[in-house]
Amino acid sequence: MSTAAVAAPPQPQARKLLKLWQDGDQVAHLVTMVFAASVFLVTILLVYELWIHSAGSRAKFGFGFLWGRVWDPNAETFGALPFIYGTVLTSFLALIISVPLGVGAAIFLSELAPPRVSNACTFLVELLAAVPSVIYGLLAIFTLVPLLRQYGEPFLKKTLGFLPWFQGPAYGVGYLAAGLILAVMTFPFIISISREALLAVPREQREAALALGATKWESTWQVVVPFARLGIIGSIFLALARALGETMAVTMVIGNDTGIHTSLLAPGYTIAAIIANEFTEATGDVYLSSLVELGLVLFALTMILNGSAQLLIIATTRRGSKQD
Amino acid sequence: MNRTARRNILNDIMLTLTGICTVLTVSVLFLILGFLVFNGWRSVDWNFFTKLPLSPGELGGGMANAIVGSGILILIAAVIGIPVGFLGGIYLSEFGGKTFPMLVRYTADLLNGVPSIVIGIFAWTIIVVKSHHFSAWAGGFALSLMMIPIGLRATEQFLRAVPNSLREASLALGASKTRTIMGVVVPAAKQGILTGMILGVARVAGETAPLLFTALNNQFWAAKLGEPMASLPVMIYTHAISPYDDWHRQAWAAGLVLLLLVLFANLAARWVLSRGTAVQRG
Numbered sequence: 001m002s003t004a005a006v007a008a009p010p011q012p013q014a015r016k017l018l019k020l021w022q023d024g025d026q027v028a029h030l031v032t033m034v035f036a037a038s039v040f041l042v043t044i045l046l047v048y049e050l051w052i053h054s055a056g057s058r059a060k061f062g063f064g065f066l067w068g069r070v071w072d073p074n075a076e077t078f079g080a081l082p083f084i085y086g087t088v089l090t091s092f093l094a095l096i097i098s099v100p101l102g103v104g105a106a107i108f109l110s111e112l113a114p115p116r117v118s119n120a121c122t123f124l125v126e127l128l129a130a131v132p133s134v135i136y137g138l139l140a141i142f143t144l145v146p147l148l149r150q151y152g153e154p155f156l157k158k159t160l161g162f163l164p165w166f167q168g169p170a171y172g173v174g175y176l177a178a179g180l181i182l183a184v185m186t187f188p189f190i191i192s193i194s195r196e197a198l199l200a201v202p203r204e205q206r207e208a209a210l211a212l213g214a215t216k217w218e219s220t221w222q223v224v225v226p227f228a229r230l231g232i233i234g235s236i237f238l239a240l241a242r243a244l245g246e247t248m249a250v251t252m253v254i255g256n257d258t259g260i261h262t263s264l265l266a267p268g269y270t271i272a273a274i275i276a277n278e279f280t281e282a283t284g285d286v287y288l289s290s291l292v293e294l295g296l297v298l299f300a301l302t303m304i305l306n307g308s309a310q311l312l313i314i315a316t317t318r319r320g321s322k323q324d
Numbered sequence: 325m326n327r328t329a330r331r332n333i334l335n336d337i338m339l340t341l342t343g344i345c346t347v348l349t350v351s352v353l354f355l356i357l358g359f360l361v362f363n364g365w366r367s368v369d370w371n372f373f374t375k376l377p378l379s380p381g382e383l384g385g386g387m388a389n390a391i392v393g394s395g396i397l398i399l400i401a402a403v404i405g406i407p408v409g410f411l412g413g414i415y416l417s418e419f420g421g422k423t424f425p426m427l428v429r430y431t432a433d434l435l436n437g438v439p440s441i442v443i444g445i446f447a448w449t450i451i452v453v454k455s456h457h458f459s460a461w462a463g464g465f466a467l468s469l470m471m472i473p474i475g476l477r478a479t480e481q482f483l484r485a486v487p488n489s490l491r492e493a494s495l496a497l498g499a500s501k502t503r504t505i506m507g508v509v510v511p512a513a514k515q516g517i518l519t520g521m522i523l524g525v526a527r528v529a530g531e532t533a534p535l536l537f538t539a540l541n542n543q544f545w546a547a548k549l550g551e552p553m554a555s556l557p558v559m560i561y562t563h564a565i566s567p568y569d570d571w572h573r574q575a576w577a578a579g580l581v582l583l584l585l586v587l588f589a590n591l592a593a594r595w596v597l598s599r600g601t602a603v604q605r606g
Contacts, residue, residue: 032415035411040427108346121346131583142564216335217334245439247439252565295441298442
């Protein structure tokens, strides 16, 4: 290229060659743009296909689908409430456990641990996020569920059995097992993002609190954590979005029951789990489109959560760096 | 004095608690690895890698078709996902204007957050419904959708980190923009991009949900890509929920193999990246 441009500027042929190279830039621009646009188009197509394929169910049940309590393929009556309930309940259970654990560990890793230890531990925790969900499910079926059935649930019934949440037979599988496994699957996200948010808090904030006589814990809890709160909340939202959409591990331990139960020990269902279990067996248009509509509901739920998480995380990191 | 003592005790208690949280969370990885090794290592033998699964009741057999199937599905995903992620990332970082790249970036993040089971439904609607067959193509396509956002954002991020002076130096020497990108900018960011691609592959290698009703499963070898194909994650799932002891044994073995593969890919990605930064600094 450079030889053509330098050796013979006046020749029309060289000029043509030069132009071809500049056109090459145009071609590259166009090609890469097409690939970038395909990401955009495929996402739009995804929403469109979900919408189209859930038409049968939307036409038959309307918005009533969302609070219908009956799921009966034989009568072709489909309602999403048991699954929305199961999804929200298991995710909520997971967060009750994973938020204190995750935020606690993030505080330790950002405030107390020496950088080397902190980085090593964070790496190990992030590896945990890479473990495939079917492997969590495998471990849950063969270790967590038997433990819950033999020791965990009888113990809960004996001590807290007077509460409506801990009654009924101990199956092992159910809301509680799903919540526990989701807790393990979500805390890597909480730890790694909360730690980032805590590390972004300017050093002066800590020093000022310590100079006023605060103990290390007081400076952390009353100054550093509130400063990073948006990022921490963002990480929790992200973990929640993850828990809502989690399929395999939950499907393997949820117990597959289409009722709505108050007891956490009871078997239930989540949106993702019923899609995974019944999609290939679904016969009839209404049945299939109801399952697709469940997918649409799940999609909408996770989109809202992911969007707000992103905004919160951006807000904290920006504020942190401004005050640095 | 009493008050100070109380505050100091609270300080000690809370800080110890955060330490306990850390120990608990970090130890989970070792627990998982320990359980899988303990339950699975005896079954990872020659048969596991070379034999087909047997019908329930018969002892023995392996998962050769699932191992090869996983490889093929990942390959299809990579062939679709890596070029889209790489070239799209180049566009976002090198050519992009203002609004359109923002839109692409936003939708890529959106796609990244879509639950994997919903990705499966999507691949089912546009491939399985139209071709009337469960197929490896549909499975590979579903996996590629999960790979694209990771590759795209990694490529963009690492290309952006390349200093502008490098681009200007190349352009000042008379190189065209395309040549600058391919000859200077991309090579400068290659470790980072490679890391992103490896992480993308590692992520889809363990995905089960998008394959359940796209590639489905297969107890035998798939003759062509238009047929249902076995994969390790789906095999683990079907074997684990089956009532047969011998299948459970196989599921543990497959779980161990899959986990080691995924962890190895993650370590490799980390290693490539650390080497890259060392070179750039030196």
